[in-house]
Amino acid sequence: MKMESYKDIKMEDHHPMYFIDNNNFGVTNHSLISDYNINTSSLGFMELLGFHQDFYSSASVFELPKEENYCPAVCVSEEEEVKPSSVAPENQIISSSTIATGNVLNTPSTPNCSSISSEGHGDADGEVENHEQQNTKTKQQLKAKKTVSQKKQKEPRFAFMTKSEVDFLEDGYRWRKYGQKAVKNSPFPRNYYRCTNATCNVKKRVERCFSDPSIVVTTYEGKHTHPSPMNMMMSRPNCYPINPLLPSPGAFTLPMQFNINQSFNNLAMNNQLDHAAFVAQGRRFCSNTEMLGDQGIDLQDLMPSAVLKHEYNR
DNA sequence: CGTATTTGACCGGCGC
DNA sequence: GCGCCGGTCAAATACG
Numbered sequence: 511m512k513m514e515s516y517k518d519i520k521m522e523d524h525h526p527m528y529f530i531d532n533n534n535f536g537v538t539n540h541s542l543i544s545d546y547n548i549n550t551s552s553l554g555f556m557e558l559l560g561f562h563q564d565f566y567s568s569a570s571v572f573e574l575p576k577e578e579n580y581c582p583a584v585c586v587s588e589e590e591e592v593k594p595s596s597v598a599p600e601n602q603i604i605s606s607s608t609i610a611t612g613n614v615l616n617t618p619s620t621p622n623c624s625s626i627s628s629e630g631h632g633d634a635d636g637e638v639e640n641h642e643q644q645n646t647k648t649k650q651q652l653k654a655k656k657t658v659s660q661k662k663q664k665e666p667r668f669a670f671m672t673k674s675e676v677d678f679l680e681d682g683y684r685w686r687k688y689g690q691k692a693v694k695n696s697p698f699p700r701n702y703y704r705c706t707n708a709t710c711n712v713k714k715r716v717e718r719c720f721s722d723p724s725i726v727v728t729t730y731e732g733k734h735t736h737p738s739p740m741n742m743m744m745s746r747p748n749c750y751p752i753n754p755l756l757p758s759p760g761a762f763t764l765p766m767q768f769n770i771n772q773s774f775n776n777l778a779m780n781n782q783l784d785h786a787a788f789v790a791q792g793r794r795f796c797s798n799t800e801m802l803g804d805q806g807i808d809l810q811d812l813m814p815s816a817v818l819k820h821e822y823n824r
Numbered sequence: 825c826g827t828a829t830t831t832g833a834c835c836g837g838c839g840c
Numbered sequence: 841g842c843g844c845c846g847g848t849c850a851a852a853t854a855c856g
Contacts, residue, residue, distance in 0.1 A: 689849080
């Protein structure tokens with residue numbers, strides 16, 4: 511599999527989409543995601559992905575060889591998702607300096623539902639109301655309730671587009687597919703995934719761009735309530751990518767060449783890595799019960815399903 | 825046998 | 841009110 515750099519995306523006029531120039535996304539040889547200057551007080555792109563500072567600030571984690579400098583264009587949508595069928599590959603790239611303004615990375619504040627809680631209470635002069643007034647009020651209440659509930663349902667959502675031959679891009683989390691729908695005017699179906707963590711309600715939609723089948727549009731909805739299994743690995747002191755020349759008993763040596771936009775599986779398939787060694791190291795890590803016990807994670811949480819599948823098929 | 829995926833049915837929102 | 845469409849459910853199926 512080969513991923514290519516993608517710079518030709520057209521912004522829809524009404525969508526607050528932001529695209530990040532390949533060379534500024536932090537996957538070039540020495541620039542980092544942490545150089546992003548994302549407003550940390552808001553819900554950032556990386557936070558939505560569940561990657562925390564302690565993870566992506568590690569230089570070695572995001573170093574990538576020049577020939578693999580494929581970073582996909584990233585688009586972020588605050589209110590609406592990307593509509594793959596309408597995104598034509600054409601122009602307009604905004605560099606990471608533009609992203610630093612951060613307006614689309616901010617999570618829209620959701621109003622409280624306190625207005626609802628007053629429903630049916632404190633109506634002291636209700637006796638004088640006639641039926642018409644009551645009916646009108648009921649309708650208004652229902653309408654208000656409906657509006658609030660609609661707002662409440664709106665989860666922070668963002669999407670990014672990746673030029674890739676594979677549909678499902680691993681991101682460190684485990685997902686369970688719960689649906690697939692045919693997309694109107696598109697030969698490519700839309701796949702629906704849900705985070706397998708019981709306490710997490712994050713959803714993910716994956717579909718191919720109709721106008722350019724080589725582009726995969728991944729839309730995330732919600733925010734993970736738990737750290738990324740991969741993030742957990744990386745954040746543990748003895749689990750950071752280590753220099754293989756410096757032996758560390760019990761340490762899980764992750765591949766030194768790693769990129770957020772590339773899946774674990776892709777990594778394993780990449781000629782930069784030895785897949786068997788990668789899986790074996792994962793096993794070694796996961797067999798260390800002391801390391802896993804306090805976090806309640808298991809092998810499947812740590813190893814993305816695609817990697818595990820790949821192992822099964824061997 | 826347990827778990828993940830598939831896929832048709834169902835539901836709710838929205839426009840006409 | 842009706843139909844279309846996006847999203848979700850859940851039974852059936854596949855797979856290890």
